[in-house]
Amino acid sequence: MENRTRRVLVINGKGGCGKTTIATNLAVTFSSMQHTVALMDNDPQGSSTHWAEVRPAGLAPVSTIASHQRPNMYQTSSFHNRVPSDTEIIVVDGHSNARGKDLDSLLRQTDLILVPILPSAIDIRAGSRFITDLVTNKQYRLNPRPIGVIANRVQPNTEGHDKLINFLSCLDVPAVAQFRDSPIYVDAAEQGLGVMDMIDIRAARKEAVAWKNLVKWVSTKLNTKNSSGLKVAKKPLAASKKDITSGYSQSAEI
Ligand SMILES: Nc1ncnc2c1ncn2[C@@H]1O[C@H](COP(=O)(O)OP(=O)(O)OP(=O)(O)O)[C@@H](O)[C@H]1O
Numbered sequence: 001m002e003n004r005t006r007r008v009l010v011i012n013g014k015g016g017c018g019k020t021t022i023a024t025n026l027a028v029t030f031s032s033m034q035h036t037v038a039l040m041d042n043d044p045q046g047s048s049t050h051w052a053e054v055r056p057a058g059l060a061p062v063s064t065i066a067s068h069q070r071p072n073m074y075q076t077s078s079f080h081n082r083v084p085s086d087t088e089i090i091v092v093d094g095h096s097n098a099r100g101k102d103l104d105s106l107l108r109q110t111d112l113i114l115v116p117i118l119p120s121a122i123d124i125r126a127g128s129r130f131i132t133d134l135v136t137n138k139q140y141r142l143n144p145r146p147i148g149v150i151a152n153r154v155q156p157n158t159e160g161h162d163k164l165i166n167f168l169s170c171l172d173v174p175a176v177a178q179f180r181d182s183p184i185y186v187d188a189a190e191q192g193l194g195v196m197d198m199i200d201i202r203a204a205r206k207e208a209v210a211w212k213n214l215v216k217w218v219s220t221k222l223n224t225k226n227s228s229g230l231k232v233a234k235k236p237l238a239a240s241k242k243d244i245t246s247g248y249s250q251s252a253e254i
């Protein structure tokens with residue numbers, strides 16, 4: 001792997017779509033796959049910071065940067081936002097209200113963007129608008145980077161799921177993962193865990209394949225190593241309606 005820290009930004013202008021859930025779980029999955037990872041909380045609500053505070057010791061390490069907090073009078077912002085020097089990946093939990101200069105500055109520092117979308121008409125419309133704004137953003141157009149859409153809280157065989165799959169198949173950006181609507185995510189958030197920490201629970205095991213596949217997609221796009229011993233499905237990640245549908249049934253078989 002090239003010796004440079006890469007940043008993955010999880011963002012959508014719509015609140016509550018799963019940015020923190022995706023960011024924390026992605027950081028845990030990277031860490032559990034032997035990557036050195038940091039989680040940067042860009043949201044003034046501080047949800048990722050709180051998650052990190054309650055994360056039990058002894059689990060896959062995730063260092064945290066509360067970048068939403070102002071540096072104190074003795075610190076520069078670069079000191080305040082520093083990460084361990086061997087950090088390979090910084091996962092940034094973006095906030096829904098990042099606009100203008102805030103968004104430009106986030107985009108300037110980002111190597112890859114993940115946009116979680118929920119399967120409701122309102123969320124699909126808002127997500128679509130957000131992606132359009134993103135790809136037409138001047139900062140993004142100066143240096144286009146990979147974008148992946150994540151279908152979050154999916155419930156297969158429902159109308160909402162079908163609508164989301166239809167929407168994703170019409171997008172120019174690939175749908176790279178989908179995660180089920182499951183109480184394990186709520187439990188994980190409360191306890192400072194990711195589903196990869198809960199692998200003894202059947203529902204978490206079901207989701208683990210999708211998380212590893214997401215890490216594999218991100219790693220490939222960022223040209224980072226896949227650590228040895230990594231158990232990822234051989235099948236490439238979903239990029240179309242057909243793929244994302246079969247990707248789901250694949251994880252459902254576990
Ligand atoms: N796949 C999922 N299954 C079940 N619950 C989920 C899932 N993803 C997220 N949630 C729950 O939905 C709520 C909102 O998720 P989350 O906080 O990650 O969204 P967010 O986009 O970060 O919100 P905000 O805009 O407020 O920062 C949380 O209670 C979270 O536990």
Ligand SMILES: [Mg+2]
Binds near residue numbers: 019020021043047
């Ligand atoms: Mg959040």
